[in-house]
Amino acid sequence: MEFRSSCPIAQSLDVIGDRWTLLIMRDALLFQRRTFAEFAGSPEHIPTNxxxxxxxxLVKxxxxxxxxxxxxxxxxxxxxTDAGQKIKPLLRALRDYGQQLG
Known part of the structure; x- marks a missing residue:
């Protein structure tokens, strides 16, 4: 993958920084969703395309x-994958941050 910057934060955002990617990884890692239909059934209603x-x-x-x-x-x-599992601490940190907002 080609990155827009040498900054590790910018590179991470190039991989997982859009509106949907972290939610899909959340579903896979924390809610054990596995199939297209299970992901599509998330409360955020990601458009199927x-x-x-x-x-x-994410596979690529x-x-x-x-x-x-x-x-x-x-x-x-x-x-x-093992590489995907490494996102769990980030998801937990975002969850903890989000809980403080409400």
């Missing part, structure tokens, strides 16, 4: 692994 795009990006970046779980029709589940 954006969900498909972000899942593809090595944060999720795409594994077939059904043959006919072919369906996949998305499993966090």
């Amino acid at each position: 954006l969900l498909a795009d972000r899942l593809k990006k 970046l090595g944060l999720l692994e795409k594994i077939p779980y059904q043959d006919k029709p072919l369906r996949y589940e998305y499993i966090p």
Whole structure:
């Protein structure tokens, strides 16, 4: 992946800094959501075209692994990789920060 800056924070945002990516990783890591339908059912109602795009990006970046779980029709589940697991502390910190806001 090509980064816009040498700053580690900017590089992290290049990977996970859009509106939906961290929510998908939250669902995968904290709520054990695995299938497209499970991700689509999140309370934030991510549009399915954006969900498909972000899942593809997360697989390409090595944060999720795409594994077939059904043959006919072919369906996949998305499993966090070891690299994806490293986002858990960030999600917990964001959760803690968000709880202080309300």
